[in-house]
Every structure is written in structure tokens, then in C-alpha cells.
Amino acid sequence: MDVYRAKWTAEIHEEWMTALLRNEPHRSRARLERTRELMDSNTRDCLVTAYAHLIPSLTLPDANDRHVLAAERGGNHRSHRIDGHRDWILALIEAEPDLTLAQIAERLYERAGYCPRPSVVHQFFVRHAITRKKRPATRPSRTATT
Secondary structure, three states: OOOOOOOEOHHHHHHHHHHHHHHOOOOOHHHHHHHHHHHHHHOOOOEOEOOHHHHHHOOOOOHHHHHHHHHHHHOEOOHHHHHOOHHHHHHHHHHOOOOOHHHHHHHHHHHHOOOOOHHHHHHHHHHOOOOOOOOOOOOOOOOOOO
16 A cells, blocks of 8 residues: 555646756756656556546636646546557447447457456546437337337
């Protein structure tokens, strides 16, 4: 169990590197990029994505800081795992539109060995503005064939 869980975004990286270069122009951008790579690769689940949709709803004294709060509140630092299969998932639901979220997760496991929870599949659809509303089951009509 981690005592501390570090989280940051690509935007936060860009902010600290830009500020450091502005205040200490002798520093090398390439060295800072290398530091960023080391931070990302040596800190478990640190890079947060899928938070931009929350920014407009947040109010802070400095509006330019809303992305930090959005990343902390609703960011998803594991969404890249399912997002890497985006094209395949879209092709799958195009071919078989009646699959449930659990069935999509199961197919993803069969294909790639990655087994997301159905809620992760649901959030994938939310992030990509994909709606898959199914018609509710109806009772058979007594007067017409259904």
C-alpha cells in the first residue's frame, strides 16, 4: 500500500518545465524532458488523463488552475489501458451492437488479456461520447406480431 500517491498530467508537466526554463534559462529543455520521462516511468499510476470534461464546471480564484483540481477530482490515470483498444472496441460494437458492457469486457480479455470491469467500459463510452442505449424489453402485443 502506498503512503503517498503522486498524480500529475501532461499539462502540469508543461507548466513546471516552462516556469523552470523561464526562471532558469541555462537549463536544457531536453534534460527537463528526460526528468519528466523518469518521473512518469518510476512513479506508479501517476499520469492522469480524461479530466478535461470537468474543467468548465469548476470555479477557482485563478481559472487557469482548474485543470489541476479537475485532474485530482475526476481524472483517470488508467484510462490509457482501455483507450489503447479504442478502434477495436468501436469495430466490435458496430458489428455486434447488442453486447452488454460485461460482454465487451470479456471479449477484450479474450483478445488482449486485459479484463476491465464493466464500469471501466462504461466510462470509456462516456469519455468518447458514445451512446449505446438499448430499447427496453416490451411485452408481446396481443393484437399484432412483434
